[in-house]
Amino acid sequence: MIGISFYLNDPVAEERIILAGKTGVKRAFTSLHLPEEKGELAERAKKLLHLASENGIEVFADVSYNTPSHLGINDLFQLKDLGVTGLRLDDFFDNELILALSAEFKIAINASILFEDDILTLTSKGLKTDSLIGWHNFYPRKETGLSMEFFRQQNALFKRYSIPISAYIPGAGEKRGPLFDGLPTLEEHRTQEPLLSALQLFHEGVEDVYIGDPDPGEQLLAKLLLFFEEKTIIVRTEADFLHQGTYKLRPDLSRDVLRFMDTRSKTAIAPARTEIRPLGTITMDNHLYGRYQGEIQIALRDLPADQRVNVLGKVLNDDLPLLAYLPPGASVQLV
Structure with missing residues (x-):
């Protein structure tokens, strides 16, 4: 699957979501780690989630314990009504809540920093691997992206447990601040042509490729979807x-x-x-x-x-x- 990323501080996020939906994108990543002030960002988050849902886009979101209060909802389960399909739990969540959430959402665990003991701990508590996603980080700072060797090792681990893998490529347009150096999972993809980077990720067994930057760039989405849906490369x-x-x-x-x-x-x-x-x-x-x-x-x-x-x-x-x-x-x- 091909996915975009949208962010609450992007003034043209609405335009990007609508364009992605028209192009044929079905998934998006966002972060719902909101500041303590509820204010305009909370309302904007709900607006963007509704807009994504209206355009046929499932949203996978970073969340914390504070996300419900920031959004003015009762609990994380209500995110499903806002169009959120999967949760990436960056804060510490107790096992009971994780298990309950896994009945309603795909649960993304960090494929870049979790190892076999971590997977075994989660599954020993009753979490089913078919409700998990192994989701790699993106790395805004130059020289900090994953090596291909480590990436392959981690992917092999998650594949052994039949956990699908997601990873990021940079966009072909304007990069996200404050560093503006792209948002790749692999360091070698930071300055590489994004279409080639996506082909390499699929070649490595990644199921879902997300463009980490908010601006995909001209024609990139169309080329990626042409490959994913029709297996055609220009x-x-x-x-x-x-x-x-x-x-x-x-x-x-x-x-x-x-x-x-x-x-x-x-x-x-x-x-x-x-x-x-x-x-x-x-x-x-x-x-x-x-x-x-x-x-x-x-x-x-x-x-x-x-x-x-x-x-x-x-x-x-x-x-x-x-x-x-x-x-x-x-x-x-x-x-």
Whole structure:
């Protein structure tokens, strides 16, 4: 699932929620750790929660013991009526209340700092793993995001207990203050293209990817939803590329090339531009390859020239990293 994040101090949160709903987003993260003053922020929180619900967006929220009094509701259970689907319990909650809440909400536990003993403690009290989410932190300060090695270790732990995993990527637009350095889970994603970061998270077994910053940026949501819902990635090619269109990958991924289905041809294709094939080269087999004639491929590594393989064009350098994270059977839209 693809999710956005909205924050009470964002003056255009309403616009972002409405746009996300129209784009097709179904989930959002927010924080309901409100200051002691009830005031305008409490009313704004209720307004944004209602707005998200009206736009078909489930909300997962950080909460504390003080959240009900700040929002003017009786207890945390009433958050369900405001459209909240899951709770991330950052304050200390007693086991009895956690168990009661788990009957009404998904309970998010911190996948970045909890270990096997913590999971066993929760489950020994009667908490079912099918009501849990392993939700990683985001890290506003540079150099503090998780390493890939630690991230994988934690994910393997939560997978052993069949607990789904959520994590963050930065937005492609304006970053959230006060540091304005993005809100990634993984440090290597801080300055990386967000679409690539999301593909890497899905590749690592993350079920739900949230954009941590309030501004997703132009076209990012549409690209993410295109991948999540239709398993399609847009890949840019050289301006003179003549074979634009959407192609489906074979379900059996090859080591050296991406192979497009239903591209073979019975029409004779003469050898032409039988050149070396650097990473990202788009090719078509000619008649010298017999029944493979017409098959279109993209090189996943540098390959030598082959008189049976014609070079058609090349993927733009900025999009080359995407090729490594395309799952079997995905579609590639060459533009």
